[in-house]
C-alpha cells in the first residue's frame with residue numbers, strides 16, 4: 001500500500017511494539033519467570049541422565065535408583081506448570097495487544113480525512129485490521145517464547161555441557177557463528193516476502209469486497225469470468241509468495257540441522273578417542289549427548305522464529321503506517337451553538353491533487369439565513385466538490401468560507417458539522433432498524449414520537465407503518481431491503497430529526513422515478529423550510545423556487561441570478577434549461 005509515511009526500521013518497530021506490551025509487564029514478568037523455570041527443567045532432564053547411568057547402572061547405588069523416578073515426576077510437574085503459565089501469560093498479553101491495536105486503528109480510521117479514503121481501498125484497510133494485527137501478535141508471542149525460553153534452554157544445556165567437558169562443548173559452540181550468519185542472511189528475504197504476502201492478502205480481500213458489494217453489476221454485465229480471472233491473478237500471486245517463503249524456510253532448516261549434526265559427529269568422534277574415554281564417565285558422556293540432542297529442538301525453533309518475526313515486523317510496519325496517518329485537521333477552537341445559517345464563499349480555490357489542475361476557481365457567493373441556493377452545471381463542473389468544502393471534507397487551497405461570519409477553519413470541526421445535514425444521491429443506511437437509522441448520530445435519546453414525527457414529515461411514515469415490524473424493521477446492509485425512494489425518505493427523515501440550520505442536497509432525487517420523486521419533493525420542501533439550503537438539483541421546481549441559481553462550468557461560476565433573470569438573459573442557464581429540464 002502506498003503511503004507517504006516513512007517506513008520505520010526494525011529496531012524502531014520493536015520498540016514501538018514494546019510500548020503496547022508495557023502495560024502488561026506483570027504478566028510478562030510472570031511468563032518470563034515461568035520460561036526460566038522451564039529452561040532449567042530442560043537442563044535438569046539432561047543432567048538427570050548422569051546419575052541415572054553412573055549411579056544405577058554402573059555403580060548400582062540403590063538410593064539413587066529409588067529417587068530417580070520421583071525426581072522425574074517432580075521435574076515434569078514443575079515443567080508442566082511453567083509451560084501453562086508461559087502459554088497463558090503470553091496469550092493473555094497477545095489478545096490484549098490485538099484488541100488495543102484494533103481499537104487504535106478503528107479510532108484512526110474514523111478520524112482520517114476524506115482524501116485518505118479517496119486513495120485507499122477498503123479491502124486493503126480491512127486486511128490490515130483483520131490479518132495484519134493477528135500476525136503481529138502471533139509473531140510476537142512465538143518470537144518471545146522462542147527467543148527467551150528456547151534461548152535460555154540452549155544456554156542452560158550448554159552450561160551443563162561445559163560443566164561436563166569444556167573441550168567438547170567448545171566444538172558445539174563453534175557451529176554457532178556459522179548458524180548466526182545464515183539466519184541473518186535469511187531475515188532480509190523473509191521480511192521482504194512477508195510484506196508482499198500482506199499486500200497480496202489485501203488484494204484478495206479488496207477484489208472480494210468489490211464483487212460482494214457489486215454482485216448485481218457483476219451478474220448483469222456478465223463479468224464473472226473477468227472477475228474470476230482478476231481474482232485468480234492475486235490469488236496465484238499470494239500462493240507464489242507464500243511458497244517462496246515456505247521454500248526459504250524449508251531450505252534453511254535442514255542446512256542448519258546439518259551444520260549442527262556435523263558438530264555432533266565431531267564430538268562423538270573426539271569423545272571416543274582413548275584419552276577422552278578415560279576422562280569421562282559413561283553417564284557423563286550420555287548426558288552430554290542427550291543435552292546436545294535436546295538443544296536441536298529449541299535451536300530449530302530459533303531458526304524458524306526468524307521467518308515469523310520478519311512477518312510480524314512487516315505487519316507491524318503496515319499497522320503503524322496506518323496509525324501514523326494524519327487525522328483530519330481540527331485546529332479550530334471557536335465554538336458555535338446553533339448557527340443562523342449565513343454562508344459565504346470568498347474567492348475559493350481548490351484542487352484535489354496539486355499536480356492536477358484546479359477543480360474550483362475563484363468561487364464567491366453568499367447565502368442569507370433561510371435562503372436556497374441552487375447549483376446547476378454539467379457533471380464534472382465541480383458542484384459536489386463545492387458543497388463538500390463547506391463540511392470541510394477537504395481543505396481549501398486558498399480563499400475562505402464563513403458560516404455566520406466565522407471562518408470555518410476556526411470552528412471546531414464537530415461544531416461546524418453539527419450545523420449541517422447532508423442528503424445526497426448515494427444514501428448510506430446502516431444495517432440496523434429503521435428507527436435507529438432515522439435517529440442516527442443523536443447523542444441523546446430520541447423518543448419514538450420524535451422519530452415518527454420526522455418520518456411523517458419526510459413522507460416515510462406511510463410505508464414504514466405498512467411494514468410488518470414498523471420502525472423496528474431491519475433495513476439490511478446499506479438498506480438493500482428498501483426501495484430507492486424509501487431509502488431517500490429515510491435519509492430525509494434523518495435530516496429532519498437532526499434539525500440542522502444548513503441543508504446540503506446533492507442530487508438527492510436523481511436516482512428516483514417521477515412517482516417516487518413526487519413523494520420526495522414534498523418531503524424535501526418540508527426539510528428546506530427555515531433552513532439555508534445548498535441544492536444541486538435535477539428537479540426543475542426546486543431550482544425555480546431558489547433564491548439564487550449558480551451556473552457552474554469547469555470549476556467556475558459563469559452565471560448567477562434567479563430563474564426568470566437567467567432565462568431572460570438567454571445564455572448558459574437558458575441553454576441548460578432547454579437541454580436538461582424542459583422535456584420533463
Ligand SMILES: Nc1ncnc2c1ncn2[C@@H]1O[C@H](COP(=O)(O)OP(=O)(O)O)[C@@H](O)[C@H]1O
Nearest residue numbers: 118352359377378379380381382383384385386
Ligand atoms: N475525490 C476526488 N479526488 C480527485 N478528483 C475528484 C474527486 N472528486 C471529484 N474529482 C474531480 O473533480 C471534478 C469535479 O467533480 P464533482 O465536484 O464531482 O463535479 P459534479 O458534482 O459537478 O459532477 C471532476 O473533474 C472530478 O473528476
Ligand SMILES: [Mg+2]
Nearest residue numbers: 383384385506
Ligand atoms: Mg456531483
